[in-house]
Amino acid sequence: VSTQSTWEAVVSTQSTWGPVDRTIMSDSLVVCEVDPELTEKLRKFRFRKETDNAAIIMKVDKDRQMVVLEEEFQNISPEELKMELPERQPRFVVYSYKYVHDDGRVSYPLCFIFSSPVGCKPEQQMMYAGSKNRLVQTAELTKVFEIRTTDDLTEAWLQEKLSFFR
Numbered sequence: 598v599s600t601q602s603t604w605e606a607v608v609s610t611q612s613t614w615g616p617v618d619r620t621i622m623s624d625s626l627v628v629c630e631v632d633p634e635l636t637e638k639l640r641k642f643r644f645r646k647e648t649d650n651a652a653i654i655m656k657v658d659k660d661r662q663m664v665v666l667e668e669e670f671q672n673i674s675p676e677e678l679k680m681e682l683p684e685r686q687p688r689f690v691v692y693s694y695k696y697v698h699d700d701g702r703v704s705y706p707l708c709f710i711f712s713s714p715v716g717c718k719p720e721q722q723m724m725y726a727g728s729k730n731r732l733v734q735t736a737e738l739t740k741v742f743e744i745r746t747t748d749d750l751t752e753a754w755l756q757e758k759l760s761f762f763r
Contacts (some may be wrong), residue, residue: 629657631735634664639691639736643707647671648695652678655689655732664689665733678751685726688712689716689732693755696759708758709738715745 622665623736635655642653656667667688670681682688690710697703711729713732733741742758744750 599721603642605686612731613683628724629662629664629731631732632658632661632663635666636735638666638669642693643737644690645693648705650674650695651693652681653691654681656686657721657728661722664728675750675752675755679747682712683714684747684752685714685716687714687717687721689725691736691738692755694755694759696756706740706762707736707738708755709733709736710750711739711743712747713740713743713745714747719761 636711638653642651645651646722650672652673652707654667654670655664657663658665669679670678673681675692678690678692682690692708692710693705694708695703696706709732711725740759740762741757744754
């Protein structure tokens with residue numbers, strides 16, 4: 598399993614001036630801003646009182662060079678969410694998930710899921726990869742995950758990822 602990020606996979610390791618420091622580049626590159634309406638929606642979503650699973654799916658509006666809301670869902674399982682994601686186009690998801698810990702405690706973590714399917718156009722991957730960090734910072738999220746195929750998004754996968762956050 599490769600731990601290489603999407604951005605690193607897209608960017609060449611050499612430039613005409615020599616090696617490229619991809620870490621600095623991937624943290625500082627911002628291709629698209631976040632739509633102010635989406636920023637407000639994410640803020641409200643963060644403080645929602647409901648206890649069901651819910652999701653916000655976002656996409657890059659290429660013409661506006663902006664991350665925008667695509668769709669919102671209430672009471673949606675990881676398996677149902679997977680069916681809403683395009684198989685050949687990247688998407689960003691903020692997912693509020695009812696997580697039952699091993700000791701019986703219940704929490705509602707907000708998860709950022711970057712769906713970057715294999716086979717996307719490289720320029721599309723770059724726009725999404727370059728916009729990811731800004732969106733994560735805007736939404737103030739710490740549980741950040743990436744999937745390379747929509748089939749990866751399952752309840753078991755999400756629980757495994759969240760088990761590291763106790």
